[in-house]
Amino acid sequence: MLHLAVRMAGHRITALLAVACAVLGGAALITGTGVMAESGFRSQLPAGRLAGAEVVVSTEQSFDSGPDLPIALPERGRVPAELVDELAQLPGVTAAVGDIGFPAALLDGDGRVVPTEDPRTAGHGWSSTKLLVDAKVDGSAPAGTGEVALDSATAGAAGVRVGDRVEVVVAGRAAAAYRVTALVDAPDAGILFADPTAVRLSGRADGERAGTVDLVALCTEPGAEASVAAAAREKIKDTAKGTAKDTSTSTGTGTGTNAAPAGLVVSTGSERGDIASPGAGAARSLLILLASSLAGVIMLIIGFVLASALAVSIGGQRRDLALMRAVGATPKQIRRLAAGQASIIAAVAVVPGVGLGYLLAGQFRRMLVDRGVIPEALPLTFSPLPALATVLLLGLAVQVSARSAAWRTSRMPATEAVAESRSEPRTPSRMRARFGLLLIVAATTLSVVPLLSRTVLGATATSMAGIIGAIGLALSGPALVRGIGDAAGRRLRPGVSAPTWLAVSNIRGYALRLSGVVSALAMAVVFVLTYTLAQTTVMSATAQDTRTGTIAQQRLTAPGLGGLPAGTLAAVTRTSGVEAAAPVSDTTVIREYKQFGDPVVESGSAMILTPAASGVLDLGVRDGSLAELTGDTVAVSTEVARSPGSGLGSRITLVLGDGTRVSPEVVAVYDRALGFGPLALSHDLAEGHTTAGLDQSVLVRTDGTDAAQRALTALAAARPGLALEPTDTGSGGSLSDAPPEVWINLALIVVLLGYLLLSIANKLVATTAQRQGEIATLRLNGTTPRQILSMMRREAAVIGAAALTTGLLLSAIPLALLGIGFLDRPWPAGPVWLLPAVALTVICTAFITVELPTRQALRTAPAHALSARE
Secondary structure (H helix, E strand, O other): OHHHHHHHHHOOHHHHHHHHHHHHHHHHHHHHHHHHHHHHHHOOOOOHHHOOOOEEEEEOOEEOOOOOOOEEOOOOOOEEOHHHHHHHOOOOEEEEEEEOOEOEEEEOOOOOEOOOOOHHHOEEEHHHHHHOOOOEEEEOOOOOOOEEEEEHHHHHHHOOOOOOEEEEEEOOOOOEEEEEEEEEEOOOOOEEEOHHHHHHHOOOOOOOOOOEEOEEEEEEOOOOHHHHHHHHHHHHHHOOOOOEEOOOOOOOOOOOOOEEOOOEEEEEHHHHHHHHOHHHHHHHHHHHHHHHHHHHHHHHHHHHHHHHHHHHHHHOOHHHHHHHHHOOOOHHHHHHHHHHHHHHHHHHHHHHHHHHHHHHHHHHHHHHHHOOOOOOOOOOOOOOHHHHHHHHHHHHHHHHHHHHHOHHHHHOOHHHHHHHOOOOOOOOOHHHHHHHHHHHHHHHHHOOHHHHOOOHHHHHHHHHHHHHHHHHHHHHHHHHHHHHHHHHHHOOOOOOOHHHHHHHHHHHHOHHHHHHHHHHHHHHHHHHHHHHHHHHHHHHHHHHHHHHHEOOOEEEEOHHHOOOOOOHHHHHHHOOOEEEEEEEEEEEEEEEEEEOOEEEEEEEEEEEEOHHHHHOEOOOEEEEOHHHOOOOEEEEEHHHHOOOOOOOOOEOEEEOOOOOEEOOEEEEEEOOHHHHOOEEEEHHHHOOOOOOOOOOEEEEEEOOOHHHHHHHHHHHHHOOOOEEEEOOOOOOOOHHHOOHHHHHHHHHHHHHHHHHHHHHHHHHHHHHHOOHHHHHHHHHOOOOHHHHHHHHHHHHHHHHHHHHHHHHHHHHHHHHHHHHHHHOOOOOOOOOOHHHHHHHHHHHHHHHHHHHHHHHHHOOOHHHHHHHHO
């Protein structure tokens, strides 16, 4: 049977090339997605500045959400400082360092901030140099309150040498003078102070953070890592501070996982990377989310393309399969033969496809890094697992699609199968048509979701509805095309030209063949329109919310300082022409609630506001007031308020960015969640639970005069590191203003569209090439090559027009409902050139892929074409 499948494949090269291209592209997409997903699970950040410490004790920087994936906590937690001395006494420990990080920035000779990787945690105590690997120190440790050490990169950028005096802005304080005592040549060394000075500057000497450090790093004797880690867990248990979960992983030296205390974890090996950069560790979760969001669409498109290509390939072999039935082949053998032939082609195509998928994943990672979505330090994880998953999934898809395509021929009586092998079934399957119409109705129902949920998740229903509708069209297409052909045939006037009559006859007689091509092109139309316009509509609605809700004209930030210096808000408020000013920051929170009795955990961004926020922001408050955002309170969006127990006056359960669980009271409910996020925490609630502990920005509303603008500009210029910018920087609805996630989605749309169009083109070429016998017969009957070309062009015009019409119809309702739900109008937002570009692409694809194979067929002598077919 295998030998026969190979021989049959040799006579159907064109059709099988379409199958090969579908498998190759599908393998690349599945493998690339699999690499991203695996990297989200297994990739680890480098230990960075903690590389010199074998064991690290810290707060847990992830939240266990039960059956779902852990959620990264980007804000740094706190560890009791008393653990440093206790852990230093453990056998095998050579050094114990209580590391702290706090905002610090160096000013150059012109008073400008010298950039650092993360100014929020650039300041450290001198003892943290013990954690650096192969650090070269030029000079001596800082000893007094007026001394500082710098890493070589920062010092080089500022042109500073040992002994120079510099100005440093620390933890929101005014710039102060320090003498440089040492230069440390090591990555991420930071700005180093004497340990007592670092404790005082970071606010660890008194106040809410007194007596705490960020983490405790333990340097061990060679080979003692595992024993020290185990002893650290036991020591932490003995302090009776609760139970914590160990996140260490096995490394070359070997580590285990045991219980350790309340919110504390003992980390070794590769897990230290997440502790060193808790915010960057959240990027892994993003990779998993991206892969999971793409997987469904990719599998639907690949399944659609693969099934279509195999239907064309096996449809061209119906006569061969029917003759085999006539000479005694069983239905099972026929299906096995079709599946074997498809599997051979898939096996050849899947290997380069998998290799291309690994390359595609690397390019996608570079795009994510360039757009600032993931850190440069986060690598991809390459293993055979994505390739294995690709082979299994595509193997299953090929087997199912091939056997389904051969099902009708294999089940028919031999004589009937031979009779039908020259033509299509006269009546399209009613069951198939009804199921297709049912899918279209289901897609239309799904389109209503944006009216009920004005969220990014609600908008994704638009794209999914379009694709489901296109699949429904593929199923109900033959009946639809037959109906169109019959209607056109009845309206043909006497004396119509021969090419037109032939084209209409082909539409009526080969509805199944034509509908497969139409539905494939319609899928491309629907995919591009719904996916692209869903992205641009959400972006436009977000910009509209932000623009309408921001009544402040100016925003004051200090990106190079890690946060705004203390006193900035008071200085802005005193500035002439300022009518209102309020600090605005953001963080990450996790919301826990119950839906239909089941626990639900959601992570999202949250603003940090004061009661003065109502003077600079209009969130569209419908219940309550932002003026009550004091103490243990929160404002929520209308979407959140719909959840059980989340309305005005209720107390909701939140986990802050550092892992602290709180139950604030809801004091306001607002509408503009797209522009401002689902939650707004009170400034009092978030205080002490962010890494920097400083406000990120101040929004300023002025009287609109030039004098007020000049006064604010002078204020920003007089304070190093401050940046003043207008809140309205443009429309925000154009692609040039698109956030990184929109560009990522658009890039993915281009890749998927390229795969879809290539597969469609191959299918059209294969379909036309299989008509050589038909073309030869027409020529022997007296039809001229010019008339045949004219006939095929008319068919191509029908294909293009039908694909555009059905694609637009399937997209119209989802996009109209999306526009109503997000923009209060029955049309979406997006580039005006998109629809003409899609129409031109579809028409060109239809004409070129029909024209070229037809011309090639006309170069072959009719008798030779018929003999080859026989």
